[in-house]
Amino acid sequence: MPPAPANLLAGLPPSLPEEMLSEILSRPDLRIERIVSTGHASPPGFWYDQPWDEWVLVLAGAARLRLADEAEDRALTPGDHVLLPAGTRHRVAWTSPDEPTVWLAVHCPPRRDG
Amino acid sequence: MPPAPANLLAGLPPSLPEEMLSEILSRPDLRIERIVSTGHASPPGFWYDQPWDEWVLVLAGAARLRLADEAEDRALTPGDHVLLPAGTRHRVAWTSPDEPTVWLAVHCPPRRDG
Numbered sequence: 001m002p003p004a005p006a007n008l009l010a011g012l013p014p015s016l017p018e019e020m021l022s023e024i025l026s027r028p029d030l031r032i033e034r035i036v037s038t039g040h041a042s043p044p045g046f047w048y049d050q051p052w053d054e055w056v057l058v059l060a061g062a063a064r065l066r067l068a069d070e071a072e073d074r075a076l077t078p079g080d081h082v083l084l085p086a087g088t089r090h091r092v093a094w095t096s097p098d099e100p101t102v103w104l105a106v107h108c109p110p111r112r113d114g
Numbered sequence: 115m116p117p118a119p120a121n122l123l124a125g126l127p128p129s130l131p132e133e134m135l136s137e138i139l140s141r142p143d144l145r146i147e148r149i150v151s152t153g154h155a156s157p158p159g160f161w162y163d164q165p166w167d168e169w170v171l172v173l174a175g176a177a178r179l180r181l182a183d184e185a186e187d188r189a190l191t192p193g194d195h196v197l198l199p200a201g202t203r204h205r206v207a208w209t210s211p212d213e214p215t216v217w218l219a220v221h222c223p224p225r226r227d228g
Contacts, residue, residue, distance in 0.1 A: 008171065008193040009192060055139055059173070081121075081122060104171070108141060109141065
């Protein structure tokens with residue numbers, strides 16, 4: 001995964017064949033990535049299901065995120081953020097085709113119970 | 115510290131007596147905060163000097179960050195980010211008085227050598 005650029009919002013490509021992932025910070029128990037989507041969504045029927053927690057923040061663009069246990073997509077615009085605890089099945093239902101959508105994603109160990 | 119709002123960029127106060135800190139995520143080895151500055155800067159002569167790493171990202175506004183071992187401030191606008199390894203003396207030299215400056219700050223253990 002290539003390193004992130006100096007500015008996470010500069011020089012964004014208007015169109016990408018696939019989502020672009022850049023690593024911002026990596027530690028044994030922590031990974032921060034930038035993801036750029038240009039109209040990408042999760043494949044039909046595909047759900048992410050991870051054994052770690054993920055926190056996502058939309059920095060630019062627009063997206064719809066679906067959690068398997070919710071009836072409707074969550075519409076996300078810049079500044080919106082979602083914590084996806086480990087085991088939360090989720091998928092990207094839609095990202096804007098008109099402008100790059102930039103996500104910040106933080107992956108970390110699940111919260112311990114109790 | 116109060117929890118972060120649903121949208122990190124919405125409902126920002128135009129002026130604050132002190133910087134506003136909101137907790138977004140807290141784990142034993144990880145803390146993510148939102149900081150809102152409205153013209154605030156570090157006190158003259160004050161330097162942060164932390165035994166943990168901090169990664170900061172400017173989400174809105176404008177700021178100047180000074181690292182003690184650099185000759186000039188770094189001018190930061192939305193999308194700019196800086197990793198401050200443990201022991202990096204730094205201070206906020208300036209934030210815009212004209213609009214809220216929103217920082218995302220991630221605090222994590224220092225990278226292990228080797």
